[in-house]
Amino acid sequence: MSTFVVGAALPEKRYIINRAALVSYANASGDQNPIHQNEEFAKSVGLENVIAHGMYTMGLVGQYVSAMAGSSSKVREFSARFTKPVVVPAGVDVELIVSATVVEVTDEIAKLELTAICNEVKVLGMAKAVILL
Amino acid sequence: MLNPDLVGRTFVGATSTTISSDSIAAFARALGEPETHLAPPTFAITISLEQSQSILVESGLDWSRVVHGDQRFLINKQLTAGMEIFCNSTIESARVVAGNEIVTVRSDLLNGGEVAVSSWSTLVFRA
Numbered sequence: 001m002s003t004f005v006v007g008a009a010l011p012e013k014r015y016i017i018n019r020a021a022l023v024s025y026a027n028a029s030g031d032q033n034p035i036h037q038n039e040e041f042a043k044s045v046g047l048e049n050v051i052a053h054g055m056y057t058m059g060l061v062g063q064y065v066s067a068m069a070g071s072s073s074k075v076r077e078f079s080a081r082f083t084k085p086v087v088v089p090a091g092v093d094v095e096l097i098v099s100a101t102v103v104e105v106t107d108e109i110a111k112l113e114l115t116a117i118c119n120e121v122k123v124l125g126m127a128k129a130v131i132l133l
Numbered sequence: 134m135l136n137p138d139l140v141g142r143t144f145v146g147a148t149s150t151t152i153s154s155d156s157i158a159a160f161a162r163a164l165g166e167p168e169t170h171l172a173p174p175t176f177a178i179t180i181s182l183e184q185s186q187s188i189l190v191e192s193g194l195d196w197s198r199v200v201h202g203d204q205r206f207l208i209n210k211q212l213t214a215g216m217e218i219f220c221n222s223t224i225e226s227a228r229v230v231a232g233n234e235i236v237t238v239r240s241d242l243l244n245g246g247e248v249a250v251s252s253w254s255t256l257v258f259r260a
Contacts, residue, residue, distance in 0.1 A: 015165065028156075028163040029179050045197075054201040055178050059164045062174040066166060072211070075174040079205035079253075126203070129174075 004102050004110040004133065010068050012099040015060045017052050017088055017118075025056040039090060052086040057096065057123055061116050064098040068112070069131040076109065077130035080116075084123045094118055100129075108133060134234060135192055135227045144188050146220040150180055154214035172212035177250040178204070181240035184220050185254055189236065194258050202235060202255035210249040212242070219243045225253070232260030 022036050031053055034041040042050045058080050066072035088094050097117045104111035114127035157176065158169040166173050190196050212218070222240045229235070235257050242250045 021163070024159075024163040028159040030183065055175060055182075055204065056163075058204060059160075059173060059175045063164045063166050065174065066168070072161075072166065072168055072171045072173050075208060077205070077207050078174045079203070081203040082201050 004105050006102055006105055008102045010100040010102065010112070012097055013064050013067065015063070015096040015098065017056070017060075017086060017094045017096055018092065019050065019088060019090055022050065022052055022056065022088060025053055025059070029053065029055065031055065047085070047087075049087050049089050052088055052094075054082040054085075057086050057116060058082075058127075060096055061098050061114055061124065061127060062129075064100070065112065065114070065129040065131065068100060074132045075129060076132055077128070079129075080114070080127035081125040082123075083125040084118075084121050086118050086123050096123070105133075134229065135189070135194060135224070135236060137227065139192055139224050140227050141224065143221055143223040144184070146184060146222070149217045149219050152212055152214055152216045152218060157212070157214055170214070174206055174208060175204075176212055177206060177208075177240070177242055177252045178254075180218055180220055180242055181222070181238075181252040182254060184222050184240060185238045185256070188222055188224070188238070189256070194234065194236070198259045200257045200259060202257045203253075204255070205253040207251045208249075209251075210244065210247070212244075212249060216244045216249070218249070234258040234260075 100112040112129045116124040161169040225237045227236045237255045240252045
């Protein structure tokens, strides 16, 4: 549980995305779109390789928000734009680096602006959360 | 292209989903969340997206061309195991940009007649 002060940078957390993680997320979420698991299929529709589910990346950032808030029960709002795909080649652990800045604090809530970076590229845009204090 | 008459229409979910503790635990584990008995903030997508898909496919859009554009959740009440959820989905907007059709669907997940979670998904159907 962090102390929330406007302008504060919250500690960074790193998440690993690999093919096995995409299979687990596909099974847990029900999103079995083959672009997230099948390299041949992904390439046949013009993608560079298998890409992570946007909602998987967002879900990991949601885990970060829950961790910073102290519990997932504190998360009130969460939004993001999917700006760049997270490409996941076979046998590679792709690192997702998540961080946040506190942009507003009241007696009840804190607003966070979130950053999610893979291979030095921001993969989410306009990522924000409101957490209960 | 989506029939413009559908914009603003709400599709009332006829059947309910009862959230199981297994489904929450599997979802939480997939995200590396240690609290596996509480629904992570994005869990609502497992209910909302399926309904959005069936509505939009029935309306003539090609799901194999879809890309998720953006996503928002407003959580009034955290989802937990045993909750019975009805999902109502409203097509809030539809527009065409450079041949791509951009559709925003709001899904309200109702528990006991009250909205527990609202989920807005903007979906881009590539030309």
